[in-house]
Amino acid sequence: MTDLLAARWLFGLSLVFHIVFAAVGVAMPLLMVLAEWRFRRSGSAVHLELARRWAKGTAILFAVGAVSGTVISFELGLLWPRFMAFAGPIIGMPFSLEGFAFFAEAIFLGIYLYGWDRVSPRVHLASGVAVAASGAASAFFVTLANAWMNAPAGFAMVAGAAADVRPFAAMFPPGWAEEVVHVLLSSYAATGFAVAGIHAALLLRHPGSAFHRAALGIALGVGGAAALLQPLSGDLSARSVAVNQPVKLAALEGQFETERGAPLRIGGLPDAERRETRWAIEIPRGLSLLAFHDPDAEVKGLSAFPREEWPNTRLVHLAFQVMVGLGTLLAALSAAWLLLRLRRREPPRLFLRAVALAAPAGFLALEAGWLVTEWGRQPYAVRGVLTTAGAVTPVRSLAVPLVAFTLLYLFLGAVTAVLLRRQIVEAPGGAAAAGGGAP
Amino acid sequence: MSPPDLLGAAILAALVLYALLGGADFGGGVWDLLASGPRRAEQRALVERALGPIWEANHVWLVLVVVVLFTGFPAAFAAISIELFVPLVLLLVGIVLRGAAFTFRTYDRPDDRVQARWGLVFSASSVLAPLALGVVVGALASGRLRVAAGGAEPFAWLAPFPLSVGLFAAALFAYLAATYLAVEAEGALRDDFRRRAAGAGLAVFGCALLAGALSWREAPAVFAGLTARGWSLPLHLGTGAAAVAAFAALFRGRVRAARAAAAIQVALIVLGWGASQHPYLVVPDLTLEAASAPRVTQVALLWALAGGGVLLFPALYALFRVFKGERPFAVVDRRRS
Numbered sequence: 082m083t084d085l086l087a088a089r090w091l092f093g094l095s096l097v098f099h100i101v102f103a104a105v106g107v108a109m110p111l112l113m114v115l116a117e118w119r120f121r122r123s124g125s126a127v128h129l130e131l132a133r134r135w136a137k138g139t140a141i142l143f144a145v146g147a148v149s150g151t152v153i154s155f156e157l158g159l160l161w162p163r164f165m166a167f168a169g170p171i172i173g174m175p176f177s178l179e180g181f182a183f184f185a186e187a188i189f190l191g192i193y194l195y196g197w198d199r200v201s202p203r204v205h206l207a208s209g210v211a212v213a214a215s216g217a218a219s220a221f222f223v224t225l226a227n228a229w230m231n232a233p234a235g236f237a238m239v240a241g242a243a244a245d246v247r248p249f250a251a252m253f254p255p256g257w258a259e260e261v262v263h264v265l266l267s268s269y270a271a272t273g274f275a276v277a278g279i280h281a282a283l284l285l286r287h288p289g290s291a292f293h294r295a296a297l298g299i300a301l302g303v304g305g306a307a308a309l310l311q312p313l314s315g316d317l318s319a320r321s322v323a324v325n326q327p328v329k330l331a332a333l334e335g336q337f338e339t340e341r342g343a344p345l346r347i348g349g350l351p352d353a354e355r356r357e358t359r360w361a362i363e364i365p366r367g368l369s370l371l372a373f374h375d376p377d378a379e380v381k382g383l384s385a386f387p388r389e390e391w392p393n394t395r396l397v398h399l400a401f402q403v404m405v406g407l408g409t410l411l412a413a414l415s416a417a418w419l420l421l422r423l424r425r426r427e428p429p430r431l432f433l434r435a436v437a438l439a440a441p442a443g444f445l446a447l448e449a450g451w452l453v454t455e456w457g458r459q460p461y462a463v464r465g466v467l468t469t470a471g472a473v474t475p476v477r478s479l480a481v482p483l484v485a486f487t488l489l490y491l492f493l494g495a496v497t498a499v500l501l502r503r504q505i506v507e508a509p510g511g512a513a514a515a516g517g518g519a520p
Numbered sequence: 521m522s523p524p525d526l527l528g529a530a531i532l533a534a535l536v537l538y539a540l541l542g543g544a545d546f547g548g549g550v551w552d553l554l555a556s557g558p559r560r561a562e563q564r565a566l567v568e569r570a571l572g573p574i575w576e577a578n579h580v581w582l583v584l585v586v587v588v589l590f591t592g593f594p595a596a597f598a599a600i601s602i603e604l605f606v607p608l609v610l611l612l613v614g615i616v617l618r619g620a621a622f623t624f625r626t627y628d629r630p631d632d633r634v635q636a637r638w639g640l641v642f643s644a645s646s647v648l649a650p651l652a653l654g655v656v657v658g659a660l661a662s663g664r665l666r667v668a669a670g671g672a673e674p675f676a677w678l679a680p681f682p683l684s685v686g687l688f689a690a691a692l693f694a695y696l697a698a699t700y701l702a703v704e705a706e707g708a709l710r711d712d713f714r715r716r717a718a719g720a721g722l723a724v725f726g727c728a729l730l731a732g733a734l735s736w737r738e739a740p741a742v743f744a745g746l747t748a749r750g751w752s753l754p755l756h757l758g759t760g761a762a763a764v765a766a767f768a769a770l771f772r773g774r775v776r777a778a779r780a781a782a783a784i785q786v787a788l789i790v791l792g793w794g795a796s797q798h799p800y801l802v803v804p805d806l807t808l809e810a811a812s813a814p815r816v817t818q819v820a821l822l823w824a825l826a827g828g829g830v831l832l833f834p835a836l837y838a839l840f841r842v843f844k845g846e847r848p849f850a851v852v853d854r855r856r857s
Contacts, residue, residue: 140626145620148618148620152612152616155586159608162599165597167594170591176591179587180580181831184580184836191577195572248816474605476602485609489616489617
């Protein structure tokens with residue numbers, strides 16, 4: 082394994098790991114605050130118990146997210162010092178603001194988790210709101226930095242170095258709004274459905290449990306709303322990618338030739354050697370329609386770009402199919418949930434089973450989507466400006482930290498799973514929740 | 521002051537706060553490792569209670585240092601990341617295991633064996649992290665990192681002086697933590713931590729002598745800062761006075777005064793390090809000026825820090841006010857009425 086590949090694996094692994102906890106850190110505080118808010122309004126003991134349980138889960142997940150996020154902030158330099166030397170002054174601003182958002186999240190989470198009996202109910206609830214807001218702000222700022230890597234702006238290249246740096250123009254590069262909205266919605270959808278899936282499974286085991294029904298209501302409310310909005314946001318994102326990152330669009334759609342009235346390909350396997358995507362279901366003019374809202378619009382194919390600037394078409398296309406497929410599934414489940422709610426019907430067992438099975442779908446879609454945006458930008462770290470190979474550290478033997486951190490992440494992931502499982506198993510089931518659960 | 525100097529000062533200020541707050545949390549881990557005597561369990565319980573609500577917020581100071589460094593001084597961030605790859609990875613391992621094990625212990629089963637296992641991971645990593653952090657600081661000041669040469673020497677930091685600074689950092693953090701914990705404890709438990717603070721204070725003194733002696737040959741910038749600059753003597757007098765005041769207050773049971781004096785002592789030590797290596801970020805090849813981002817970035821960053829600080833400090837005060845009593849930073853030991 083070359084050191085470049087080891088660096089990419091290590092950084093990718095760190096982000097694949099951290100991104101789960103980051104998304105949970107955005108969405109879980111909202112669920113927990115909604116549960117506490119219901120309790121404060123109605124005095125429902127079930128909702129208080131729910132807020133406390135969810136807060137414990139959030140505490141574990143946030144701690145792992147805080148330390149794994151710290152690893153990433155250091156790894157930016159440890160693995161990609163040339164990227165940081167170049168990009169630091171240009172996109173440091175959103176990172177710095179993210180630092181303050183992280184501060185706020187940590188401070189108010191401390192007050193929320195340990196302050197149940199130390200601050201007034203109103204201050205407690207307000208702390209929870211501050212955690213949820215600063216979690217969303219963190220994701221907002223970090224995604225701005227990623228948006229800049231995809232569509233760099235706010236500087237000029239003079240003799241191989243950045244000049245005329247405008248930090249605030251760099252902070253809001255083309256396509257920032259689309260990407261930020263997409264990332265925020267994905268956090269709420271993934272977390273909402275993961276939580277809903279767990280409680281749906283438990284509701285199947287303990288039918289009639291008020292506790293799990295309350296949990297399902299809040300988690301599906303948040304996750305479902307996000308999952309229903311996500312296709313709209315995805316459409317906006319795809320159109321922004323079509324304009325700002327045409328190579329990425331061509332790769333994720335498996336579009337090799339430039340053509341008018343390009344078809345939308347569902348599934349299929351791109352073959353970069355033969356320059357075609359085989360075995361896909363093609364919807365005529367679908368891609369032109371979706372990407373440009375015009376069935377005859379011209380879509381640039383990969384052939385329009387030098388071969389060495391292509392990303393790995395197979396990986397990008399497959400990851401994109403996974404993301405869209407799972408997102409569509411979650412949107413369909415959300416629509417079904419909305420219909421059930423409108424008709425004021427209890428969710429049937431078949432629906433609960435589907436939600437339980439879909440528990441990992443949101444996070445798989447989120448990971449796939451992140452891989453699409455990162456793989457799709459290769460060979461560049463900063464599109465068109467700095468290649469990933471040009472950004473890597475001169476330090477050798479990177480396989481050593483790769484192995485060490487892989488083991489560390491496996492260990493942390495396993496322990497987190499065991500502890501969360503125990504929290505969930507010990508949660509009040511069936512009859513216990515209906516009566517008990519008072520503080 | 522120019523923007524690079526102001527930003528350098530902001531980084532140093534954040535490092536002082538990280539030492540006083542985050543450092544003390546690592547020190548708490550040291551006392552978990554060294555818990556002994558009849559009140560061993562109470563000592564560990566106190567450490568856990570003291571850290572629980574605040575360690576994550578205290579940890580963010582380090583993240584702030586990293587982002588300000590790479591935004592304001594990108595060349596230094598790149599050079600430091602390359603030259604100090606190994607100790608920085610060790611620091612990360614320490615940070616990850618400390619935070620994770622602390623949280624896992626809180627939420628895992630209360631039975632003794634499970635708790636002891638997490639406790640060992642928590643406390644051992646609480647020692648590893650300050651050692652690595654001290655090595656990083658020592659290496660930056662030593663003049664061993666020849667950034668200008670361009671090549672990466674993975675073990676350039678491995679020498680007596682950086683290692684002695686690692687020990688110094690661990691001793692300082694343990695000392696701070698013991699004075700803080702003495703305030704939060706009562707009765708015999710408070711006496712336990714008064715004794716520990718005094719013992720750690722002696723270790724600090726020993727480490728300071730060792731590092732100072734090694735700096736004569738190994739870290740000329742630091743040695744000059746200790747002996748030959750205009751502010752050297754006042755700084756020594758101030759640090760010494762704080763140390764003596766801390767000891768006197770510890771013996772007389774004035775734990776709040778001791779805590780304040782220890783904090784001043786540690787702050788002066790960190791400031792003294794910063795002043796010794798000014799204007800260098802990496803001695804002797806990289807100055808603040810040379811590593812600077814474009815002026816427009818530095819000015820924007822300074823404004824962001826000022827604005828963020830306005831929001832941050834009241835929130836931090838609220839956090840300590842909620843969990844550390846009515847007078848979270850009190851200096852005077854009032855008599856109980």
